[in-house]
Amino acid sequence: MAVWFTSDTHFGHAGALGRFARPFDGVAAMDAAMIDRWNDRVRPEDEVWHLGDFALRHGPERMRDILDALNGTKRLIAGNNDGPPTKRLPGWAEVADYAEVRAEDGTLLILGHYAFRTWNGMYKGAWNLHGHSHGQLKGMTRQVDVGVDVWDFRPVTFAEIKARFTRRRKPAAG
Numbered sequence: 703m704a705v706w707f708t709s710d711t712h713f714g715h716a717g718a719l720g721r722f723a724r725p726f727d728g729v730a731a732m733d734a735a736m737i738d739r740w741n742d743r744v745r746p747e748d749e750v751w752h753l754g755d756f757a758l759r760h761g762p763e764r765m766r767d768i769l770d771a772l773n774g775t776k777r778l779i780a781g782n783n784d785g786p787p788t789k790r791l792p793g794w795a796e797v798a799d800y801a802e803v804r805a806e807d808g809t810l811l812i813l814g815h816y817a818f819r820t821w822n823g824m825y826k827g828a829w830n831l832h833g834h835s836h837g838q839l840k841g842m843t844r845q846v847d848v849g850v851d852v853w854d855f856r857p858v859t860f861a862e863i864k865a866r867f868t869r870r871r872k873p874a875a876g
Contacts, residue, residue, distance in 0.1 A: 704745070706774065709755065710850055710851060711736055724855075750773075757783075766792070776793060816833075
């Protein structure tokens with residue numbers, strides 16, 4: 703079983719196309735592409751932490767259909783756009799405002815919709831995974847935006863996050 707992270711899918715939100723420069727020809731194309739990209743990576747037995755802002759402008763039935771179409775056991779860390787209809791969807795295995803979980807390598811991961819200024823274990827190797835900023839906020843050490851606008855509109859594993867973070871911080875040779 704793999705564990706995945708994502709955020710800010712904004713299924714149904716036409717405003718996300720322009721505001722975040724999403725490369726889709728409309729809401730239906732965006733929704734379909736993100737469902738396909740999710741399911742290309744996530745297997746039914748996998749776990750996915752969605753760190754908020756699942757959908758906007760879709761009614762409960764359409765949101766349920768989208769959630770049901772996505773592979774994996776899905777857990778929601780609620781974002782500012784996740785109202786009661788989103789939180790009540792029966793497809794969530796868990797709904798919370800915050801979570802602390804361990805990655806496969808034992809690293810403590812602090813999950814929230816918003817980027818934290820400080821977090822539990824910050825100086826002991828813990829990472830803060832978040833959404834909300836759509837790649838527009840410079841992160842701190844071991845702080846990563848897992849939103850779809852940063853990760854090619856698909857979920858990402860902690861190993862991928864760590865690899866990208868490590869590559870960016872390697873000193874130049876010579």
